[in-house]
Every structure is written in C-alpha cells, then in structure tokens.
Amino acid sequence: MSVDLQxxxxxxxxxxxxxxxxxxxxxxxxxVAIAVPLLILGGLVVNTLGDAIGRLDWDFITSYPSRRASxxxxxxxxxxxxxxxxxxxxxxxxxxxxxxxxLEEYGGKSRLAGFIEVNIANLAGVPxxxxxxxxxxxxxxxxxxxxxxxxxxxTLSLLVMPIVIIATREALRTVPGHLREAAAALxxxxxxxxxxxxxxxxxxxxxxxxxxSISRAIGETAPLIVVGALTYVTFLPAGPGDxxxxxxxxxxxxxxxxxxxxxxxxxxxxxxxxxxxxVLNSVAVLLRNRLQRRTRR
Amino acid sequence: xxxxxxxxxxxGRPDAGGSARxxxxxxxxxxxxxxxxxxxxxxxxxxxxxxxxGILAVLLTEAVxxxxxxxxxxxxxxxxxxxxxxxxxxxxxxxxxxxxLTTAIATAVAVPFGLLAAIYLSEFAPGRARRxxxxxxxxxxxxxxxxxxxxxxxxxxxxxxxxxxxLAGFNALSAGLVMGVxxxxxxxxxxxxxxxxxxxxxxxxxxxxGGARLTTIFTVVLPAAMSGIVAxxxxAVSRAIGETMIVAIAxxxxxxxxxxxxxxxxxxxxxxxxxxxGDTPTGTIEYRTIFAVGVTLFALTLIMNVLxxxxxxxxxxxxx
Numbered sequence: 238m239s240v241d242l243q244x245x246x247x248x249x250x251x252x253x254x255x256x257x258x259x260x261x262x263x264x265x266x267x268x269v270a271i272a273v274p275l276l277i278l279g280g281l282v283v284n285t286l287g288d289a290i291g292r293l294d295w296d297f298i299t300s301y302p303s304r305r306a307s308x309x310x311x312x313x314x315x316x317x318x319x320x321x322x323x324x325x326x327x328x329x330x331x332x333x334x335x336x337x338x339x340l341e342e343y344g345g346k347s348r349l350a351g352f353i354e355v356n357i358a359n360l361a362g363v364p365x366x367x368x369x370x371x372x373x374x375x376x377x378x379x380x381x382x383x384x385x386x387x388x389x390x391x392t393l394s395l396l397v398m399p400i401v402i403i404a405t406r407e408a409l410r411t412v413p414g415h416l417r418e419a420a421a422a423l424x425x426x427x428x429x430x431x432x433x434x435x436x437x438x439x440x441x442x443x444x445x446x447x448x449x450s451i452s453r454a455i456g457e458t459a460p461l462i463v464v465g466a467l468t469y470v471t472f473l474p475a476g477p478g479d480x481x482x483x484x485x486x487x488x489x490x491x492x493x494x495x496x497x498x499x500x501x502x503x504x505x506x507x508x509x510x511x512x513x514x515x516v517l518n519s520v521a522v523l524l525r526n527r528l529q530r531r532t533r534r
Numbered sequence: 535x536x537x538x539x540x541x542x543x544x545x546g547r548p549d550a551g552g553s554a555r556x557x558x559x560x561x562x563x564x565x566x567x568x569x570x571x572x573x574x575x576x577x578x579x580x581x582x583x584x585x586x587x588g589i590l591a592v593l594l595t596e597a598v599x600x601x602x603x604x605x606x607x608x609x610x611x612x613x614x615x616x617x618x619x620x621x622x623x624x625x626x627x628x629x630x631x632x633x634x635l636t637t638a639i640a641t642a643v644a645v646p647f648g649l650l651a652a653i654y655l656s657e658f659a660p661g662r663a664r665r666x667x668x669x670x671x672x673x674x675x676x677x678x679x680x681x682x683x684x685x686x687x688x689x690x691x692x693x694x695x696x697x698x699x700x701l702a703g704f705n706a707l708s709a710g711l712v713m714g715v716x717x718x719x720x721x722x723x724x725x726x727x728x729x730x731x732x733x734x735x736x737x738x739x740x741x742x743x744g745g746a747r748l749t750t751i752f753t754v755v756l757p758a759a760m761s762g763i764v765a766x767x768x769x770a771v772s773r774a775i776g777e778t779m780i781v782a783i784a785x786x787x788x789x790x791x792x793x794x795x796x797x798x799x800x801x802x803x804x805x806x807x808x809x810x811x812g813d814t815p816t817g818t819i820e821y822r823t824i825f826a827v828g829v830t831l832f833a834l835t836l837i838m839n840v841l842x843x844x845x846x847x848x849x850x851x852x853x854x
Contacts, residue, residue, distance in 0.1 A: 260748050267654030270647045271667055274674055274715050281685045288688075335578030343572055344579065353579045356586055362769070362839035363832065364776025366803050367589060369810070370828045374592030378816065395585045402582070428571045456678025459778035459803070463810045463824075485680045485779075492684050492783055500688055507681050518676070 282511065289504035297505055301471050302487065306498030311506055313470040314487035317386065318455060320474055321483055324390030325397065325454045330447050332394070333401025340402070341409040342431060361399040368396040369463025377464060384465030387477035392464050393457060397450035404446020408439035441524045448521040452514050458485035484510050593832060596825030603819055609826070615789040615800070617823045618809070624823070626830060628789035632799035636710040636781050637774040639795060643714025644770050648721025649763070655722070656729035657751055668726070675719040683783030686712040691784060700796055704786030707795040713780050720770040724846075728762020729755060765845035772838035776831065778803035802831045 292307075300310025336353070344350030372392030382388040412435050420430040436443075461483055468490040470482040484506060491503035601609070604624045612625025651671060655664050691708040695701045701708075732755050740750040756763070786798025787808045800808070806824045814820045 257746070260746070263748055264654065264658050267650040267658065270650035271654065271671065274647060274718050275670060277715060278674060278677065281689055284689055285681075285684070332578045332581050335575045336582060339572070339575035339579040343575060350579075353582055357582050358843065359836065359839055360582060360585060362772060362835060362842075363589065364778070364803065364835055366776065366778045366806055367593075367828055367832050367835075370806070370825060371585070371589045371592050373810075374596060374825075375588050379592075395581075395588075398582060398585070426565075426568050428568055452676075456680065458678070458680045459782075459807060462807055465810070468811070485678060488680050488684070489779070489783070492680075492687065500684075503684055504688075507684055510678060511681065514676070514678070 285504045285507055288501055289508045292501055292505040293508060297502075298509070302469055302490075306491075306496060306502055309491075309499075309502055311484060311487055311509065313473055314482050314484045314506070315509070316473045317466070317470070317481040317486075318484040320386045320477070320481060321390050321393060321461075322451050322454050324387065324477060325393045326447065326451055328390060329394035329397050329401055329450060329454075333398045333446075333450070334405050334443060336398070337402045337405035337409060338431060341406055342427065342435070357399050357402055361403070365396055365457055366459040366463060368392055369460030371395065372460060372464040383478070384467070384480055385478045386474050386481040389461050389464050389466060389481060389483070390477070392460050393454045396457065396460060397454050400450040400453060401446050404449060405439070405443050408442025408446065409435060411442060412438045441527050445521045445524045448517050448524070452517040452521070455513060455517070456485060456510065458483075458489055461486055462489070589832065593825055593829045596822050597829045600819065600822035600826040603822075604826075613791050615805070617820050618812075622819075626827070628791045629800055629802045629805055629827060630830075631791050631793065632706065632781075632785065632789060633775055633801040633803070635706045635793055635795060635799060636713060636777075636785060636801055637771060639707060639710025640713035640717055640774040640777075641767070641771055643711055644717045644721050644774075645767055647714075648718045648766070648770070649725060651718065651722040652725035652729055652763075653751060653756075655726045657747070657755065668723070671722055672719045674716060677716070679716070679777060679779040680783075682712050682716055683709075683779045683781075686780055686784035698796060702786070702797050704784060704788070704798040705796050706785050706799045709781045709783075709785040710795065712784070713774055713777055716777070716780070717770040717773050720773055721766050724766030724769065725759070725763045728759040728766070731762070732758045761845040761848040765842045768838050768842040768845065772835045772842065775838070776803065776835050778807060782807040802827045806831075 297310050298315065299312055300308060301312055302314075303309040336357075340350055340353060344353070369392060372388055372395075376382045376388040376391050377384055382391075416434050416438070417430055420434045425433065466486045467480050467482050468486060470480070474481045488503050488506040488510065491499040491506065494500075608624050609626050612623050613627055614623035614625050615628040616623045651667075655668060659667065686708045687704075690712055691701070691703060691705065694705075694708055694711075698707075736754050736758055737750055740754045741747075745753070781801045782804040785801065785804060787800050787804045788798040789800035789805065790797070792799065805827055809820060809824045
C-alpha cells in the first residue's frame with residue numbers, strides 16, 4: 238500500500254506547521270492500524286482458499302452430504318439457502334419498503350413515527366441469536382410451522398427488516414422535495430406521487446438495501462441453528478413447509494467435526510459463501526454508484 | 535433532521551381550506567383507495583413494534599417457566615452452570631464470565647485499532663485514501679461470523695499455540711482476538727463521524743494558539759468528540775456480547791467461572807447454540823434455560839444500545 242505521508246485531509250492551509258517526527262510517527266502508526274486488520278483478513282481468506290482449492294469443483298456443488306468427506310457436497314445446503322433468501326426477500330422487502338414509505342411520506346413527526354423509529358434502532362442492535370429464539374417460540378412452536386424453511390425465512394425476514402427500512406429511508410430522502418410538490422401541484426394523489434415519482438427515483442437505493450439485506454441473510458447462522466435447521470440433509474426441500482439446511486449450517490457442521498478432511502470441506506463451503514456475497518455486494522456498490530451519479534446531476 | 539423533505543402539503547391543494555391536516559379534506563383526490571394504502575403502509579411500520587413485543591413475549595413466557603423451577607437466588611448465586619448434566623446447577627456467572635472474557639479481549643483489540651483508524655481517516659487522510667479505506671474497513675464487519683469462527687479455530691489458534699504452548703485447542707483468546715478484528719469498523723466508523731462533526735473552528739483556534747496538530751487532536755478534537763467515541767465503543771461491546779458463531783466454534787462451549795483466556799469457556803450465546811444443536815425436548819427445564827439466558831443477553835445488549843444512543847444524541851446536539 239502506498240502511503241501518502243503528506244498530511245492534507247482537513248488542514249491543507251497549515252500543511253507545513255508542526256509536520257514533525259512525532260506526527261509522522263503517529264500517522265505511520267495509524268496507517269499500520271488500518272492495514273494490519275485488512276491484511277489479516279486478506280491472509281485468512283487466501284489461506285482458506287488454499288485449503289479449499291482441491292475440493293472446489295462441480296461435484297462439490299452438486300453432491301449431497303456424505304459420511305465420507307471427499308464425497309460430500311453442498312447441494313441441499315445451497316438449495317436450502319436459495320429457498321431461504323427467496324422467501325426472505327418476498328417477505329422482508331415489501332414489509333420493509335412499506336414501513337419506510339410510511340415513516341418518510343406519511344408518518345412525519347407523529348408520535349407513532351417517532352416510536353417506530355426508536356424501536357427500529359433498537360431492533361437493529363438485537364443480537365441475531367435472539368431473533369432465533371423469537372422464531373423458535375413464535376413461528377416454530379406457537380404458529381406451528383415446525384422446523385421448516387418458512388419458519389427460518391420468517392425469522393430472517395424480521396432480522397433484516399431494520400436494514401431494509403434504514404436503507405429505503407435513505408433512498409427516499411434523496412428524492413428532492415420539489416419533485417413531490419410538482420407532482421402534487423399537477424393533481425397527483427399521495428400514492429400517485431409515490432408510485433410514479435418517488436419510487437422510480439429511489440429504486441437504485443432501495444435495491445442496494447435489498448441486496449445488502451439478502452447478503453446478510455445468506456451469512457446468518459445462529460438464528461437458523463436455534464430455529465432448528467438440520468445439519469445432515471439428504472433431500473432437497475420441495476416446499477416452504479419442508480425441513481431444510483443452509484450453507485452456513487453445513488459449514489458449521491463440518492467445522493465442528495474433528496477430522497481434517499471435513500475442515501477442508503468447510504473451507505470450500507466458505508469460499509462458495511464468500512464468492513456469493515462478493516457478487517451480491519459488488520452489484521450493490523454498482524447500484525449505489527449509479528444512484529449517486531444520478532442524484533448529483 | 536436535515537434529510538427530512540416531507541411534502542409541504544397545502545401547496546396547490548384546493549381542499550386544504552386552511553386546515554392544518556389537508557389529508558382529511560374529503561375531495562375525490564383522496565379516495566378510499568388512498569386511505570387503504572396508507573393503512574397498509576402503516577401496518578408494515580407496526581410490524582417492527584410487533585417484532586419487539588414478540589421478542590419480549592417469547593423470552594418472558596419461557597423465562598417465567600424457568601424461574602418457577604429455578605430460584606433467582608440460584609440463578610445469580612450459584613457459581614456453576616451444568617443444566618445438561620445429571621447434577622444440575624443453574625448459576626449464570628460462568629456464562630457471564632465467558633462472555634465478559636471474550637468481549638474484553640475483542641474490545642481490547644478493536645478500540646486502539648478502531649480509534650487510530652478513525653483519527654487517521656478524519657484528521658490526516660487525503661480524500662482519495664479516505665474514500666477507499668473507509669468502505670474497505672467496513673468489509674471487516676460484513677464477513678459472515680461463521681467464516682471468522684473457522685479462521686479462529688483453524689488458523690489463529692494453531693498460530694497462537696506456537697507462541698503460547700499451553701494454549702488449549704478451544705480458548706477465549708483466539709475467539710476474542712478474531713472477534714476484535716470483526717468489530718473494528720463499529721468503533722472506527724462511528725468515531726470517525728464524531729471526529730468529523732467537531733467544528734473546524736475549534737481546531738483553528740487551537741492552531742492559532744500555537745498548538746501542534748497532534749496536540750490539537752489529543753487536547754481539543756478528541757475531547758470534543760468524546761461522547762460519540764464512547765457511543766461507538768459501547769456499540770462495539772454490545773455487538774461482541776451478542777456475537778455467537780465465533781465463540782461457539784472457537785471458544786469451546788464449556789461454561790466455567792474463569793478469566794483465564796487460554797482454556798475453553800462458554801458464553802451465553804454459545805450455550806444457546808449448544809442446546810439448539812442437541813435434541814432437547816420442548817417444555818423441559820433444559821429447553822427453558824436458553825430463554826432464561828436469552829432474556830439476560832437481551833437485557834444486557836438493550837441497556838448497551840440505549841446507553842450508546844444517549845451518547846450519540848449528546849454529540850449530535852452540541853458536542854462533548
């Protein structure tokens with residue numbers, strides 16, 4: 238990493254003052270403090286890739302789990318994860334976008350809106366495993382959904398809803414107020430303004446939030462363990478009521494086994510998970526950049 | 535809030551009639567459908583409140599069942615946690631000790647790294663470096679925790695065993711260190727925001743009085759941003775308390791009352807995972823323990839989050 242030791246950030250006008258040894262040392266230390274964690278993460282990922290490379294092939298993706306590590310694959314986990322994020326997207330996105338629309342466009346400064354806002358901030362800080370307990374008590378037991386894909390997806394939906402809401406609100410705020418006024422002046426009703434002006438304008442931002450929430454849902458492990466995802470599944474879920482496993486659960490199962498060979502499987506599973514998330518996040522970044530370019534005009 | 539750009543309604547609405555609530559104007563411009571839509575959207579907002587109520591209801595019902603069989607005196611008085619053994623003890627302290635230990639190690643890593651990063655990004659970094667480094671640091675918090683757990687167990691622990699030969703295969707040290715790396719962005723991001731919010735005039739005043747840049751940072755900027763920095767640290771601690779997979783994988787799932795980082799420990803979160811992975815029948819005391827632990831965990835993190843927001847408010851409205 239090339240390091241620009243010339244301090245410039247906030248204070249270019251006084252660039253020459255006090256540029257002494259102590260300051261240079263401090264800057265060098267700070268740069269190290271940023272670089273070291275990033276290098277550690279990079280090193281760990283490369284290390285894992287090294288462990289995984291021998292197992293990363295098409296068979297690994299299309300095989301069922303097995304007692305023989307070398308024959309085991311992630312097919313049921315992958316399909317389970319697809320079911321989960323599909324259902325989560327269908328449940329959490331409309332709810333989250335709806336809530337954000339109400340808060341931004343209808344709720345205003347009402348007491349209820351303020352209360353919901355504080356509540357969402359609190360929910361965003363609740364540990365994910367607590368959502369697992371909620372899912373276990375509410376969806377699995379009380380509503381009788383059992384340890385099904387649907388129960389898992391509902392749990393993940395509640396977990397990612399704050400992310401969707403917060404991202405959507407930010408996106409809605411980027412729509413300039415005068416556009417709302419112009420549409421209203423032309424006689425559009427509130428909903429017409431929202432549907433025809435606000436939603437199209439804020440769509441890239443909403444999509445960014447949607448993708449980020451999905452990418453969060455893909456990596457979540459703890460709540461699914463509590464809700465009761467299975468660890469050894471030799472069939473594919475055929476509907477939302479079926480038992481399931483998911484990619485992180487399968488990885489956890491392999492990590493908890495003492496045999497070295499299963500750790501290699503875990504490494505390969507991790508690479509599949511990371512690549513999936515990398516793709517999702519890259520799309521989110523591209524969308525965000527597009528949004529920024531457009532609103533800057 | 536600066537971002538608030540709600541529509542100033544009365545504009546061009548003939549039905550406004552000088553009323554403060556033009557929405558209720560009974561013209562056909564707001565037909566029945568408009569109200570239905572508003573109610574549907576409001577219902578979406580209410581789901582978040584229902585979620586909170588659901589969490590409280592589930593945790594409390596099962597926890598009440600638990601405390602009917604185990605007294606609070608045992609829960610807070612006993613020093614052993616062995617609900618899964620033949621001889622059962624229900625003292626929460628071993629789990630709290632494990633949680634405290636891993637959290638303390640993680641915080642000890644995240645605070646210095648996060649603060650140095652925040653100071654550099656806010657006070658020294660050229661714009662270009664800042665635009666690249668800030669999101670790069672945030673990647674650290676985006677990696678799934680199951681991946682960090684694997685790192686801690688498979689890479690970090692063997693490396694540490696090279697340095698400390700007495701280190702057990704499962705230990706609080708490795709889990710805590712890796713968790714610390716994960717929560718660095720929680721400290722750095724919010725602290726950077728707080729530092730950035732310190733008015734330039736304060737720095738200029740200090741420079742004008744002859745303060746060098748480092749002196750200014752440590753005697754003027756940092757104190758002015760202190761409430762935001764404290765908020766970020768509390769948030770990071772809260773995240774570490776609730777973190778599950780890293781400790782479940784690498785710290786050992788063995789509740790014991792110790793502050794020794796080299797031996798296996800169990801945290802509140804890893805205990806919930808441990809019970810969930812086994813086949814514990816519903817309605818048994820073992821099953822209920824996870825909700826009793828869950829309530830404790832929920833209360834702890836909630837207090838942290840509320841505290842943290844208090845501090846954030848302070849730096850937003852008038853600094854320090």
